[in-house]
Amino acid sequence: MSIWEYANPKKFMQTSAWLLPWAVGLTVLCLGIGLIWGFFFTPDDYKQGATVKIIYIHVPAAMMAINVWVMMLVTSLIWIVRRHHVSALAAKAAAPIGLTFTLIALVTGAFWGQPMWGTWWAWDPRLTSFLVLCLFYLGYIALWQAVENPDTAADLTGVLCVVGSVFAMLSRYAVNFWNQGLHQGASLSMDAKENVSDVFWLPLLICIAGFVLLFIALVLMRTRTEIRTRRAQALMARERLA
Amino acid sequence: MIALLIRDLRLAFRTGGGFGLGLAFFLLVAVLVPLGVGPEGGTLGKIAPGILWVGALLACLLSLDRIFALDFEDGSLDLLATSPLPMEGAVAVKSLAHWLVTGLPLTLAAPALGILLNLPPAGYGWLVLSLALGTPALSVIGTFGAALTVGLKRGGLLLSLLVLPLYVPTLIFGAEVVKRGAAGMEVATPLALLAAITAGAAGLLPFASAAAIRVNLR
Numbered sequence: 001m002s003i004w005e006y007a008n009p010k011k012f013m014q015t016s017a018w019l020l021p022w023a024v025g026l027t028v029l030c031l032g033i034g035l036i037w038g039f040f041f042t043p044d045d046y047k048q049g050a051t052v053k054i055i056y057i058h059v060p061a062a063m064m065a066i067n068v069w070v071m072m073l074v075t076s077l078i079w080i081v082r083r084h085h086v087s088a089l090a091a092k093a094a095a096p097i098g099l100t101f102t103l104i105a106l107v108t109g110a111f112w113g114q115p116m117w118g119t120w121w122a123w124d125p126r127l128t129s130f131l132v133l134c135l136f137y138l139g140y141i142a143l144w145q146a147v148e149n150p151d152t153a154a155d156l157t158g159v160l161c162v163v164g165s166v167f168a169m170l171s172r173y174a175v176n177f178w179n180q181g182l183h184q185g186a187s188l189s190m191d192a193k194e195n196v197s198d199v200f201w202l203p204l205l206i207c208i209a210g211f212v213l214l215f216i217a218l219v220l221m222r223t224r225t226e227i228r229t230r231r232a233q234a235l236m237a238r239e240r241l242a
Numbered sequence: 243m244i245a246l247l248i249r250d251l252r253l254a255f256r257t258g259g260g261f262g263l264g265l266a267f268f269l270l271v272a273v274l275v276p277l278g279v280g281p282e283g284g285t286l287g288k289i290a291p292g293i294l295w296v297g298a299l300l301a302c303l304l305s306l307d308r309i310f311a312l313d314f315e316d317g318s319l320d321l322l323a324t325s326p327l328p329m330e331g332a333v334a335v336k337s338l339a340h341w342l343v344t345g346l347p348l349t350l351a352a353p354a355l356g357i358l359l360n361l362p363p364a365g366y367g368w369l370v371l372s373l374a375l376g377t378p379a380l381s382v383i384g385t386f387g388a389a390l391t392v393g394l395k396r397g398g399l400l401l402s403l404l405v406l407p408l409y410v411p412t413l414i415f416g417a418e419v420v421k422r423g424a425a426g427m428e429v430a431t432p433l434a435l436l437a438a439i440t441a442g443a444a445g446l447l448p449f450a451s452a453a454a455i456r457v458n459l460r
Contacts, residue, residue, distance in 0.1 A: 135407040139400075143390065146400050155457040156390050160404065163386065163450050167408045170439065174411040177432070178418060 007084035009227050016220045023217035030210030038203035054112045056204060060211035062105035065133065068098030068215060072140075073165045076158040086223065088154035089230070091161065092144055093222030097215060099137040106130055125175040126183040132171045136164050150230065243327060243335050250339035253312075264301040264344045265351055271297035272355040283360040290359035291369070291420035297355070298348045298373060299380060299409055305344050306384040307401055309336050310392040310455070319392070323459050329452035337378075337385040337448070345377030361424060368423025372436060376416040379440040382447050383408045389454040412439055 006012050038056035045052035072091045079088040109127065110120040121127065143160055147153035275293050276286055313319040322332045352373050353366050361369065387405035391397035415436040422429045 132407055132410055135403075139404040139407060142400055142403055146391070146394055146397070152393070152457055152460065156454055159450050159454050159457075160390060163447070164408070167411065170411040171407070171414075174414040174435075177435070178414045 004082070004084070007082070007086050009086055012086050013224065013227060016224055020217065020220050020224075023213055023220060027210055027213040027217050030206050030213055034203050034206035034210050038200075038207060042199050042203060048116060051112055051115055052200070054108050055200065056207045058105055058108040058112065059204060060208045061101045061108065062130070063208060064211050064215055065098055065101040065105050065130070067212075068094050068101060069133065069136070069165070069168070071219075072098065072161055076161040079154055080158045080162075085154075085230070086227065088158065089226040090219060090223045091157070092154070093226050094215075094219050095137055095141050095144070097218050097222070099134065099141065101211075101215075102130060102134045102137060106134065123179055124183045125172075125179055128175045128179070129168075129172045132175070133168060136168055140164065150233075243331055246322075246327070246332060246335045247339055250336060251342060254339065254343040264305050265347050267304055268297050268301040268348055268351060269355065271300065272358045276359065287360040287362050287424070290356060290361040291365060291424060292417045293359060294352055294355060294361070294369060295373075295376075295413055295417040295420065298345075298352065298377065299413055301348055302344050302377065302380045302384060303402055303405060305340065306388050306405065307391070307398050309340055309385055309388040311388075311397075314392050314458075319455070320459060323456070329455055330448045333385060333389065333451040333455065334444075334448040337382045337444075337451075340385065341378050341381035345373075345381050349373040349377055361420075364426050365420050365424030368429055368433075369420045372416045372419040372423075372433065375433070375437050375440055376412050379412045379436075379443045380409060382440075382443045383412070386447050386451045386454065389451040389458070392455065393458040412436065415439065 006015060035056055039053055042053070044050050072094050075087045075091040075094070078084060079091065106127070109130075113122065114120050140157055140160060143157050144153055147156055271293065275289075275297075279285060279289070310319060313322070323329060325332075349370055352369050356366055356369055384405055387401050387408070390404060391401045394400065415432045418432040419429050419436060422432065
């Protein structure tokens with residue numbers, strides 16, 4: 001029994017079919033509890049008023065936007081090294097989800113920034129690097145769509161993902177260097193002296209768990225679709241040959 | 243390798259189009275921006291470092307799809323792949339040739355355009371130095387993008403979508419050097435970081451580009 005067993009599409013389909021209802025159910029549960037608790041049963045912030053509640057969507061989406069790219073990097077590396085098709089398809093399936101999370105983080109951030117900072121957009125390092133991340137996602141997705149042969153596409157996007165990761169990190173530090181920040185620092189770290197107050201902390205944690213589960217559910221669903229598409233293509237190719 | 247370099251240079255000079263086009267585009271950017279922004283010297287001087295760097299970057303982008311496209315079409319890229327020269331070396335030479343025909347002329351022409359944009363006198367030396375250090379990175383990164391899109395029929399637009407985000411760090415540090423230099427501030431940090439990006443990209447990216455070419459030729 002090794003983890004690579006799940007690289008077998010058949011085994012993956014079996015496991016994911018069993019896993020998917022659980023992931024969906026837990027997502028609904030976590031997001032339901034977290035969002036309702038956060039929106040209706042936490043007090044308004046003394047300075048920010050009700051706008052503080054955007055945190056329950058903004059922070060989890062932003063965290064996931066970065067984590068999805070990391071997951072794509074890992075699955076791309078697995079594809080490049082071990083040539084497991086499921087891995088490449090999972091990376092392909094994850095990219096649009098990551099792009100959506102990035103856009104959610106940018107848009108909710110703008111909604112929060114308008115009343116708080118008095119502007120929809122500022123060229124703050126965090127905002128800018130998210131915009132750049134958004135461009136990386138767009139390029140990655142566009143390359144998948146442009147290349148016809150699925151194996152070539154998987155190889156090229158894999159290389160792009162690895163190189164892009166390095167440059168995304170570089171851009172992150174470059175924009176830090178380029179402009180001073182307006183965005184507040186991390187407020188959830190385990191070791192920080194000043195964190196978000198406990199009242200907000202617990203529902204936020206549940207929301208983050210909900211977003212992680214949401215991503216797992218979506219990526220399983222989309223990977224299953226990709227595998228089925230691939231099977232259908234193989235069947236059609238066989239049909240044409242016969 | 244040298245033969246390949248000479249061949250590429252000769253092709254670039256004699257087929258026309260590629261070599262002068264980038265420079266002309268750079269000139270046009272430097273002319274169009276004042277027309278759009280207005281002729282006040284103060285404003286222009288302030289944005290000149292950024293405009294010159296963005297202009298150089300876009301001019302570089304224009305000629306990227308020519309790096310491999312022609313060789314791919316007439317089959318000489320296949321010959322290169324089967325030659326004893328490793329693909330990594332061939333790719334590095336191609337980047338060098340691209341830099342010699344676009345990056346280097348852009349660097350040399352930049353001071354003249356700086357005058358058009360009213361760049362403060364202290365900035366000229368740093369402008370040339372930063373472009374000389376930074377444009378090789380643009381060529382190497384662009385070669386990677388061209389390698390990814392070489393087999394595609396309509397790769398041009400995709401190429402810019404892939405390459406421009408990768409240009410972000412180079413642009414930031416490059417423009418920062420000129421901005422600080424023009425304002426008479428310390429430039430050592432961004433200059434060192436810019437050089438680091440060029441060195442890192444030139445050392446590592448040819449491997450990624452060669453891998454992409456091999457995939458595309460498969």
